[in-house]
Amino acid sequence: MKGIKKNMINNLVKQFIDSFGENEHEIRKFFSPSRINIIGEHIDYNGGKVFPCPLEIGTYGIARKNDDNVLRLKSLNMDHQGEISLDNLIYVEENDWMNYAAGMLKFIADEGYHTGGLDILVFGDIPNGAGLSSSASLELLIGEIVNQIYNDGEIQKENLALIGKKTENEFIGLNSGIMDQFIIAVGKKDHATLIDTNTLDYRHIPFQLDDTTIVILNTNKRRELKDSKYNERRSECDLALELLKPYKPEITALCDLTEDDLHLLENIEDENVRKRAEHAIRENARVYKAIEALEENDIETLGSLLVQSNDSLRELFEVTGPHLDSITKHANSFEHCLGARMTGAGFGGCGISIVKNDEIENFKAHVAKGYKEDTGLDAEFIISQVGDGVHEL
Ligand code: GLA
Secondary structure, eight states: OOHHHHHHHHHHHHHHHHHHOOOSSOOEEEEEEEEEESSOTTOTTTTOEEOEEEEEEEEEEEEEEOSSSEEEEEESSOSOOEEEETTOOOOOGGGTTHHHHHHHHHHHHHTTOOOOOEEEEEEEOSOTTSSSOHHHHHHHHHHHHHHHHHHTTOSOHHHHHHHHHHIIIIIIOOOOOSHHHHHHHHOOTTEEEEEETTTOOEEEEEOOOSSEEEEEEEOOOOOOGGGTTHHHHHHHHHHHHHHHGGGSTTOSSGGGSOGGGGGGGGGOOSHHHHHHHHHHHHHHHHHHHHHHHHHTTOHHHHHHHHHHHHHHHHHTSOOOOHHHHHHHHHHHTSTTEEEEEEOTTOSSSEEEEEEEGGGHHHHHHHHHHHHHHHHSOOOEEEOOOBOOSSEEO
16 A cells, blocks of 8 residues: 555544544454446446446545444544434435445345444545545445455455445435446456446456546536436436337347447437437447457547547437536547546536546646636546455555
C-alpha cells in the first residue's frame, strides 16, 4: 500500500476507535471501488453486453464484530448515522444511506449465510450522486465485510453482486440492472470486463491506453436515480420486448435482436418505445465493435464509438439532459479528445472522455470554460486508474 493511502487508513482506524470505542474483536479494513462504464449503456436490463471497469476511487470501510446484534454505522461523508437492530431489517426513510447496509444484511441472512453485529465506519472518496455508482460500491463493501467477518469469504463474488442488486431493486426500490454490482464484485486491476448480462459470463480484457487517458467529466449536477426516469425507461424497454416477441418468439431480451432485425421496429407504433428499442439493439452491437477496436489498439475507432453511443443516449434513449449534453459537446469539440460520452444512468452525473496525454490540461480548460458558460456550474475532472474489485485491505 502506498504511503499516503496507508496514512489515510490509519487515520480512519483512529476515527473508528474514537466513534465506537474498544472491544475484544479484531478491526478489519476493506475497500470497494466505484466504476465507469466504457460502453454498453442502459442495456444491462435488456440482456445486452456491457463493458465497465472499477476505479481506484471508491468506499473504504473499517469494521469489527459487536456482540449486541446491531448494525452500528457511521459515515464520514453523510450526516445520518445510527444503530439498526438485526431483528428489524426493514426500509426506514430516515435511515437514508444506512438502508443499503440493512438491505444487504437482510438478503445475506435470507440466503442462509451467517450475519451478526457489526460496527462499521464508512468513508468514500467518490463524489456522491455523481453517477459513479456510490450506492453499489457501498452495497458491495457491506457485503464483503459480512462475507469475510462472518462467512470466511465463502460467499461467491458473483452471488454478492446479485444480493447487491436485490438490495437496490427490492429494498431501495430502484429497478437497476446488474452491471454496477457485478463489476464492483469481480473487476480486475488494469482490465475492463465484458459482461454478458443475460448469462453473467464475463471476460477481463486488458485496458491500458498508451498515449491517451480516460478523463472523467463530472457535471456536478447531482443525479437522484430514484427520482429519475430510470424505472420508466426500463418499462419502455419491457414493453418493446413484448411488442416484438410475436415477430421473433425465440427472443427473451431486447438485445437478442441484432441490427439485421431493426426492420421489425416498424411494428411498434409508439415512437418513444421504438426509439428505446433501437438504442438497445444498436448499443449492443457497438460493444462488440468497441472490443474489437480495443483489441486492435485502434483507440480512434473506440473514441468514435463512444460518440455514437452518446448521440444515441441523447436522441433515442433520452437520458442525458442539458448538463451532460453541454459537457460532452465541449469535450467532443476538442481536437485531441478521441471521444466522450455520458456514463452510467445519465440524467446528470458523469461523462468519460479519451484524451491525448499531453493535451489534458488544455482539454480541461476548454471544457471547463464552455461548460461554465452554458450552465453556470464548475466542471470537475477526475483521473483514476483502473483498480480491483471489492477486497479486504
Ligand atoms: C445505472 C444502473 C445500471 C445500468 C446503468 C445504465 O448505473 O445501476 O444497472 O442500467 O445505470 O447503463
